[in-house]
Amino acid sequence: MFDNLTERLNRTLKNISGKGRITEDNIKDTLREVRTALLEADVALPVVKSFTQKVKEKALGQEVSLSLTPGQEFIKTVYAQLVETMGGETAELNLATQPPAVILLAGLQGAGKTTSAAKLALYIKERLKKKVLMVSVDTYRPAAIDQLLTLAKEINVDAFPSDPKSTPEAIAAAALAEAKARFYDVLIVDTAGRLAVDEFMMDEVKKLHAVVNPIETLFVVDAMTGQDAANTAKAFAEALPLTGVILTKADGDARGGAALSVREITGKPIKFIGMGEKVAALEPFHPDRIASRILDMGDLLSLIEQLQRSTDVEKAKKMAEKIKKGKGFTFDDFLSQLQEMKKMGGLTGLMDKLPGMGNLSDQIKSKVNDKQLLHMEAIICSMTKKERRKPEIIKGSRKRRIAAGAGVQIQEVNQLLKQFEMMQKMMKKMGSGGMRNMMRGMMGGLSRMGMGGMPNFPGMGGMFKR
Incomplete structure (x- = not known):
């Protein structure tokens, strides 16, 4: 997400980070580079002009903090302006009305409305603890009605059985x-x-709006359409009383133009951002956290929240206690950790929220993929219960059987066994430490498991407080 913009801005802002003081002359070239980076990210031209002008005014007109260098102060200014451009405050979903609170989703074909409806339903059910009913009024595409019913069943949410022969209003x-x-x-x-x-x-959506009187009217738009997303949202906002925007497919958007343009062009806040195909891949849109990601500062708050939602705390405590008592770390324990990581979006989902990812080379990034996690899981699942508890018994014929069962080369089995042995030793040294040490050990172990240059993040453990 935002890879191109992050890389370009990082390169640009490094040029000023060592300056002794900020002057109009020494930020002129930097601002020109920032402008180019935003335009290449498909940010709308009026937004780019406004952004660079405000950064210039703030950078030249402020006092430099004693704890920061002028260069750092400039980067802080860019960060603050990114947050402001994307709306400043997090816009919460408004359900404060006599039940049922109606949410109307509108948008162009192919933007991901039906999937977003299911993602939003799951979000409201799980995080807001509300009872949700979904309905499709798309009588032009019966497959959309079937899709909604299928997704509703998947997330265990009720769906109203629509009659394609009826009118959307009925x-x-x-x-x-x-x-x-x-x-x-x-x-x-x-x-x-x-x-x-x-x-x-527009006439049809207006009639629907009048029938259901929604408290939230959300425009669903594909992030990969760049500034066109903002222009389309503006057209809808002129016809409908929109209350916000859902930005979909943001995980496939390396530019970021839509996220930076929508609020300023439409005046409507982005309320949610879709970060993958899975029904759980919908996050509230936090402008400050997205700005951190764009400037390669990571998004540790979202990562911690995701960990708290996804991790089976009781299971992690039991594992930590077992290791603390010296009972050892087994392949069953490691499989459990791999499954926890998958629930959190896999390695790629984690890396997007870690600081400093923009400094990794493309060669290293290409090695970090979730296929490797699947291979590890397959190898462990091909082992017997005894082999998982006592990996030292896995020799020649056992290795060949495990490799064949997992559909991998025998070298991958050897590599996993070797790296697992290192991970066992590391876990043994850790002793107590609960969730914090569990995650630190997991990231440290994975950094050694066939991922070559992937860094071990020493600060990871400090994020997960007991």
């Missing part, structure tokens, strides 16, 4: 009556998409 009205009768807290209405903004589409 379906919405029936779903709203059902939500009231069965005491649902939230009703999510997934509307039909179009290939472009047209009068017919």
